[in-house]
Amino acid sequence: MSKHVVATVAEIPPGQRKLVTVRGRSIAVFNLGGEFFGLFNRCPHQGGPMCEGILTGLIESDEPGHYQYSRKGEILRCPWHGWEFDVRTGQSYCEPERIQVRSYPVEVAAGQRVVEGPYVAETVPVTVEEQYVVVDV
Amino acid sequence: MSSALLERGSAQQTRLGLIDCDVHHALRSPKDLYPYLSARWREHLATYGSRRPTPFTGASPFFKSVPALSRKDAWPPNGGSPGSDLAFMQAQLLDRYGIQAGMLHLLSITGMDQRNQEFAPALCRAINQWQYAEWTQKDQRLKAAIVVPGEDAAAAVAEIEHWAGNSDFAQVSLVTHSIEPLGRRRYWPIYEAAMAHNLPIGLHSSGNNGHAVSATGWPSYYTEEHHEVSMSQQSVVTSMVCEGVLARLPKLKVVIVEAGLAWVPSLCWRLDRQWARMKDEVPHLTRPPSSYIREQVWFTTQPTDEPERPQDILTILEWIGWDRILFATDYPHWDFDDPETAFKAQMTELQRRMVFRDNARSVYGLA
Amino acid sequence: MSFPAVGAIDCDVHPAVPGMRALLPYLEEHWREQVAVRGIDGLDPASYPISIPANGRPDWRPASGKPGSDLELLREHVLAPFHTRYAILNCLYGAQSAFNVHFAGALCRAINDWIAAEWLDKEPRLRASIVVPVQDAELAAAEIDRCAADKRFVQVLLPAAGESPLGKRQHWPIYVAAERHGLPICVHAGSTFRHATTANGWPSYYLEDYVAGSHAFQAQLLSLISEGVFSKFPNLTVVLAEAGFTWLPQFMWRAVKTWRAMRAEIPWVDRAPAEIIRDHVRFTLQPSDAPPEAHQMEQTIEQIGSDRFLLFSTDYPHWHFEGDAALPDGLSASLVRKLLVDNPLETYPRLKETLQ
Numbered sequence: 114m115s116k117h118v119v120a121t122v123a124e125i126p127p128g129q130r131k132l133v134t135v136r137g138r139s140i141a142v143f144n145l146g147g148e149f150f151g152l153f154n155r156c157p158h159q160g161g162p163m164c165e166g167i168l169t170g171l172i173e174s175d176e177p178g179h180y181q182y183s184r185k186g187e188i189l190r191c192p193w194h195g196w197e198f199d200v201r202t203g204q205s206y207c208e209p210e211r212i213q214v215r216s217y218p219v220e221v222a223a224g225q226r227v228v229e230g231p232y233v234a235e236t237v238p239v240t241v242e243e244q245y246v247v248v249d250v
Numbered sequence: 251m252s253s254a255l256l257e258r259g260s261a262q263q264t265r266l267g268l269i270d271c272d273v274h275h276a277l278r279s280p281k282d283l284y285p286y287l288s289a290r291w292r293e294h295l296a297t298y299g300s301r302r303p304t305p306f307t308g309a310s311p312f313f314k315s316v317p318a319l320s321r322k323d324a325w326p327p328n329g330g331s332p333g334s335d336l337a338f339m340q341a342q343l344l345d346r347y348g349i350q351a352g353m354l355h356l357l358s359i360t361g362m363d364q365r366n367q368e369f370a371p372a373l374c375r376a377i378n379q380w381q382y383a384e385w386t387q388k389d390q391r392l393k394a395a396i397v398v399p400g401e402d403a404a405a406a407v408a409e410i411e412h413w414a415g416n417s418d419f420a421q422v423s424l425v426t427h428s429i430e431p432l433g434r435r436r437y438w439p440i441y442e443a444a445m446a447h448n449l450p451i452g453l454h455s456s457g458n459n460g461h462a463v464s465a466t467g468w469p470s471y472y473t474e475e476h477h478e479v480s481m482s483q484q485s486v487v488t489s490m491v492c493e494g495v496l497a498r499l500p501k502l503k504v505v506i507v508e509a510g511l512a513w514v515p516s517l518c519w520r521l522d523r524q525w526a527r528m529k530d531e532v533p534h535l536t537r538p539p540s541s542y543i544r545e546q547v548w549f550t551t552q553p554t555d556e557p558e559r560p561q562d563i564l565t566i567l568e569w570i571g572w573d574r575i576l577f578a579t580d581y582p583h584w585d586f587d588d589p590e591t592a593f594k595a596q597m598t599e600l601q602r603r604m605v606f607r608d609n610a611r612s613v614y615g616l617a
Numbered sequence: 618m619s620f621p622a623v624g625a626i627d628c629d630v631h632p633a634v635p636g637m638r639a640l641l642p643y644l645e646e647h648w649r650e651q652v653a654v655r656g657i658d659g660l661d662p663a664s665y666p667i668s669i670p671a672n673g674r675p676d677w678r679p680a681s682g683k684p685g686s687d688l689e690l691l692r693e694h695v696l697a698p699f700h701t702r703y704a705i706l707n708c709l710y711g712a713q714s715a716f717n718v719h720f721a722g723a724l725c726r727a728i729n730d731w732i733a734a735e736w737l738d739k740e741p742r743l744r745a746s747i748v749v750p751v752q753d754a755e756l757a758a759a760e761i762d763r764c765a766a767d768k769r770f771v772q773v774l775l776p777a778a779g780e781s782p783l784g785k786r787q788h789w790p791i792y793v794a795a796e797r798h799g800l801p802i803c804v805h806a807g808s809t810f811r812h813a814t815t816a817n818g819w820p821s822y823y824l825e826d827y828v829a830g831s832h833a834f835q836a837q838l839l840s841l842i843s844e845g846v847f848s849k850f851p852n853l854t855v856v857l858a859e860a861g862f863t864w865l866p867q868f869m870w871r872a873v874k875t876w877r878a879m880r881a882e883i884p885w886v887d888r889a890p891a892e893i894i895r896d897h898v899r900f901t902l903q904p905s906d907a908p909p910e911a912h913q914m915e916q917t918i919e920q921i922g923s924d925r926f927l928l929f930s931t932d933y934p935h936w937h938f939e940g941d942a943a944l945p946d947g948l949s950a951s952l953v954r955k956l957l958v959d960n961p962l963e964t965y966p967r968l969k970e971t972l973q
Contacts (some may be wrong), residue, residue, distance in 0.1 A: 158877075159591040165323045174884040175846030177786075192322035194585055195315055195878040207877040208889060315879060431817040431825070462812045464836035465829060467781040473879040474782075474839040477871055478816065481832040484827075492825045512867035515913070520828055520861055520906040527671040527936055528824040544911065555867060556874050558891070562920055566867070585878065597870035 119244045125149070128186055132164055135250045139164075142239060142246055143200050145187055149246055150200050151239040152189065157205075161193035168200070266501070266603065267350035268589055269610035271550045272394070272507050272578030273343065275385055276318075276333035278356040282384070283359075284475070286376035294369055302363045303460035303524050312463075312475040312607040314586050329607065331358070332582035339499030343581045344391055350607070351616055353420060353578075354385060354389060354394045355454040355507060362400040362425045363457040370399035372601025380421075386418035395423035395452045395613065401437040412430055413487055414447035420452045420614045421505065426479075426486050433486075433493030433571055441495055441502050449611055450503035450548075453486055455479040483509035491521065494534040496542040503613055505548045508580055512555035518543060539550050544571055550578035551605070553585045555589045560594035567601075574611065620941040623954070624702035626684075626961035626968065629805075629858045629930035630695060632736055633667075633685035634710040634728065635916045643727035643734070648720070660711035661722075664807035665935075669823060675938035684934035689738055694931045696742055697940045702958075703968055705771060706745040707805050707858060708732055713751050713776050714809040721750035722760065730763050737769045744968065745772035746803050753789040761794035771967040772801045772856065776810035784844030785814050792850045799852070799966050801899075804837055806830045806859035831906075833844050835858040838890075838898065842872070845885040848860040854964055856899045859932055861906040864921035869894060895923045899964050901930035902956060904937045907945035914947025927956040928964060 119133040119142060130143045132154060139154035141164030156163040170185040188206070189198045197206040238249040277283065280300070284292050305311050316322065318331045322509045324342065326335035333339065344352060361374035372395045381394040398406035406424075413419045422444045430436060432453070444451055462468045464478050483506050485530050490496055490504055518540035525532070525539050535542075549570065557563050567575055589606065597605065610616065634640060637658040641649050651657065661683075665672050674683035677694050685691070695701060710723035728748045736743050743925055747764040749757035757773075764770045772793045775783060783804065806828075813819045813824045814833075833839055834857050841847065842856060870889035880886065886893075918924075931943055944953060962968055 135681045159588045161321075161588070162323055167322065169881070172881045174887075177849055177885045180884065191586075192584075197880060206882055219710075264913065274936070315882075353875045396831075400868055426819055431815060431820045434818075434821065453825060459818060461816055461818055463816050464782070465778045465808060465812050465814050465816070466783070466836045466840070467779070467812055469782050469836065469843070470785065470841055471843050471882055471883055472881070473843050473875055474836070476879075477839055477875050478832075478836055480871065481835055482816040484832060485817050485820070485829055488825050489817065490829050492820065492822050492828075507634075510867075510871060512870060513864065515865040515908065516861075516867065516906065516917075517828075519863055519908045520831060520904075522909075523904060523906050524671075524824055524827050528669070528822075528827070530670070531822055531824055553871075553874065555870050557866070557870050557920065558873075558922065562916075567910075 116247050116249050118245045119248055122241060122244050122246060125246060129165060135248055138250065140248060142248070145200060149239050149241055152198070152200065152203060156191040156193065156196060158191065158194055158196055161191050162165050163189060163191045163198065166190045166192040171206070182204055265348070266606055267348055268606040269616070270343070270347075270349050270352045270579050270581070271505070271610055272552060273352040273552045274333045274357055274380070274580070274582060275339070275353050275354050275392075276331050276356075278330040280359065280454050281343040281381055283376045285371070286379040287372065291369065291372045291376070295373070296512045298366070300359060300364045302360070302458045302583065303365065304458045312472045314472055319584055321584055339581070340389060343579065344389070350391060351610070352392050353360045353610075353614070354381065354392055354454065355423065355452065355456070356381065356397060357396075357456055360425055360456055361397050363430070363459065364399070367402060370402065371409065374399045375412070378409070378413060382416070382418055391560040393420035393536050394418055395421045397423050398440065399425040400437060400440060401429055403436055407443045407495045410443045410447065410449070414449065419449070419564065420616070421452035423452045426455050426482060427457035427459045427461070431485060431489035431493070433489030433491070433495045435493070438495065438498075441499055445499050445502040448615065450505050452507060453483070454503045454507040455483055455509060458556045480509045480513065484513055487517065487543065488521065490547070491539045491542050492532055492535070494532070496546045497534055497536070500546070503546055503548065505550065505576065505613065507550045507578065507615060508552055510550070510553050510555050511551060511570060511603070512557070512563070512566045512576065514543070514549060514574075517568060518525040544574070546548065548574050548576050548609065552578040552580040552587045554587045554592045556594070556616055564595050564597070572601050572604050573609055575605045576610050620699050620943070621953070621957065623957050625699050625929050625957040627695060627699060627701050627704040627931050627933070628693070628704055628856065628928040628961055629903065630704045630904030630933045631685045631935070632691070632706050632732065632955050633683040634708065634731070635682060635686050640724065640727040640731055642687070643730040644723060645861055648723045651720070662709050662711045662714070662807055663810065664826070665709060669800070671936050673934045679769060679806065680718060690734060691933070692740070695740055699931065699943070701742060701744055703744050705804060705965070706736060706743055707774055708745070708748055709805065709807060709911040710748070712748060713779070715752070718753040718756060720758040721752055725750050725760055725848055726763070729760070733767060733769070744752050744769050744771045746770070746772040747800070748774050749791065750967055751779050751788070751791070754788050758790040758794040761791065761798065761800065765800065768967050768970060770800075770886070771965045772803045772877045774803050774805060776807050777804050777813070777837060777860070779813065780809065780811040783837050784840030784842070786844070789846075789849070792846060792853055796853050801854040801856050803856045803858050804834065805948055808833065815906040818922050822825040822837050831861045831864050833865065838868070838894065839872065842886060842890050842893055845883070847893050848885045849886070849918050854899065856901065856928065858901045859903065859935070860900060861904055862900040862921070862927065863906045863908065863914070863917050865900070866917060874934055895926065899928050899960065901928050901932070902933070903930045903932035903943065905945040909949065911947035915943060915949070918948070918952065924952050925960055925963065926935065928961050929957045
């Protein structure tokens with residue numbers, strides 16, 4: 114694993130993202146309200162370019178016809194089959210325990226997440242060091 | 251799926267020269283048809299326009315999942331709706347996957363369910379001329395379907411006769427939500443003409459006929475409607491068998507497009523069991539319904555069925571018959587199947603060749 | 618080889634109403650008069666014309682009268698040969714297709730009272746579904762409340778193809794009442810003909826209508842799930858009767874596939890449709906639409922991934938099998954044990970109550 118500067122902080126304003134290739138791997142780095150998160154740019158479903166998908170909020174419901182809306186801009190919809198992924202954790206909103214895209218946590222150090230299941234990608238940590246966004250691949 | 255597996259799949263598919271049995275080209279706007287319409291019908295299209303039994307001029311009452319029902323990355327960078335830009339389609343689909351032939355199905359305007367009975371044939375002629383000039387002549391990998399005004403059998407036959415023998419057209423297309431089930435007598439002349447010219451009937455889920463989208467009435471959600479088009483296609487198959495179309499026209503080929511296919515075995519079992527106790531109603535069927543399906547009906551793979559145990563897809567394909575199966579991407583729709591990753595179980599080399607190329611060659615008479 | 622003598626519970630038997638005359642004693646006076654003055658009769662459902670051979674097995678047809686109309690013959694044809702502990706009566710007389718909801722309600726009341734008096738009172742092994750006017754959910758709920766007091770009514774009967782899909786909110790009063798009384802909902806094959814029997818219009822043949830019936834059930838499952846009926850009514854069980862079941866695996870796969878894409882449209886559906894079906898939905902055995910080879914049935918059952926979903930039924934007097942060969946090939950011995958007794962007992966809590 115080695116660290117790679119992929120952008121300056123200013124290049125990825127809040128709500129935006131940048132697609133980068135590091136060591137042959139396509140990763141997208143998202144800025145959610147000043148915090149940076151990385152996702153592997155391949156949907157665990159059929160390998161679609163996840164990070165070209167739109168960002169939405171999270172719609173939940175405790176009862177038919179009632180809607181709870183939260184987390185605006187933090188849910189990534191794969192542009193192919195529309196699977197929803199939590200940008201912060203890579204967690205899918207359908208059977209979250211089973212389907213997950215590898216996510217890249219903000220903390221360095223002990224930030225390794227291992228996810229079991231049929232769709233597994235590698236984790237890469239993302240950190241901000243001064244004005245740079247750094248991934249650890 | 252590991253990147254190594256992905257790369258291997260990609261190389262295999264490119265070498266194969268696969269055939270995609272469901273590609274959606276699109277109009278940039280109805281104006282694209284103007285060069286092919288008379289003044290009378292240009293004027294009509296611009297004013298009264300496309301009128302079908304559906305409540306909105308510009309949308310479905312079942313709000314769709316995404317704009318143009320398409321992959322977000324399929325919007326051409328130079329503008330226009332997904333599927334309307336040939337160059338972009340060539341790059342993103344045909345070249346990318348090494349596709350040697352793509353079977354076109356037009357959905358952005360339909361001729362058969364136009365309520366104006368004079369407009370329908372004029373529109374279909376214009377559509378077919380546009381397909382020929384703007385698509386199949388510009389990229390010979392693409393094959394069009396002859397769009398026919400199927401609710402008027404005589405006019406539909408005339409349209410078939412006009413294009414028959416033109417190798418740019420590989421099949422005849424009708425909407426599946428027709429006024430009567432497609433096996434009914436009023437449509438028979440169309441099938442006779444298609445068979446006479448060795449053209450399969452390509453049936454892609456489409457159309458509005460004023461009937462509820464299910465026998466139980468109108469559901470609320472696209473979630474339901476999207477799944478129910480598959481059931482509607484099952485009724486199409488049932489109709490083509492039980493009304494006797496396949497029995498009467500033993501050389502007629504029917505391709506069922508965009509319905510998935512894991513339902514085929516259980517539909518065949520149900521048809522056969524029920525026919526066994528009701529065969530006196532349908533004496534024109536001299537053998538079990540599934541035997542007609544096994545000989546004369548083919549099914550495209552998309553949207554690919556995703557069993558909980560991935561290996562079960564191989565069991566299902568085996569039950570259907572490996573020779574019945576036609577790979578399709580459904581590009582540029584959102585539920586597109588990537589040929590490299592859509593199947594989560596490993597086929598044999600022979601099975602792969604059949605599904606991804608050779609069955610289609612045989613059905614469509616491609617070199 | 619005779620049918621296993623384990624006290625099977627037959628979850629779909631059809632008593633035939635001889636004619637409106639039989640229901641007159643159970644109608645209120647003004648309805649009795651209306652029936653006579655207006656000549657109202659002939660409400661046998663077009664989904665099951667008696668004259669069609671498939672709707673009455675030859676050895677189950679009486680010398681005179683409709684198949685399924687005679688209790689003594691029911692004992693001889695079904696209760697004895699299958700060593701039946703309980704049989705659940707689903708009366709398919711046409712009340713649920715009538716347009717006048719008040720009359721439909723009155724007819725349903727009469728049918729249920731007729732069932733109690735002419736069948737349940739006379740044969741302790743019989744149980745029944747409450748026939749309700751699905752056309753008006755409030756009236757249907759009232760009928761459920763009225764009949765639920767009689768513990769021999771174990772379920773609520775709805776037709777597979779009505780005016781609007783069963784998950785829709787206008788039907789919810791039915792589920793409120795059913796859940797309150799611990800009664801499963803039975804969706805039974807048959808159409809009220811409010812809509813064509815397919816999305817492509819009206820087929821020519823009865824055979825096609827019958828085959829299309831499985832799609833009606835699938836659409837109903839989609840509706841019940843998508844509208845959130847199982848979220849709103851977590852204790853509700855739905856029994857699909859005379860639906861076939863070999864279509865179930867591919868249906869579940871497709872439903873889950875769609876849900877994964879469309880979850881945000883129906884966010885109250887918080888788990889995979891396949892899970893919901895395994896927990897809440899049951900299927901009667903006949904017709905089995907069995908595949909030609911036993912191993913295909915075995916594989917299909919494995920793909921369904923449950924041994925709790927099947928409920929024994931003969932579908933008497935409809936003709937699906939000869940003699941007592943009601944069990945298709947390919948069912949494991951343990952599944953057979955479960956479907957004959959355990960699954961019905963689990964599905965119909967009232968059967969267990971009565972045992973004590």
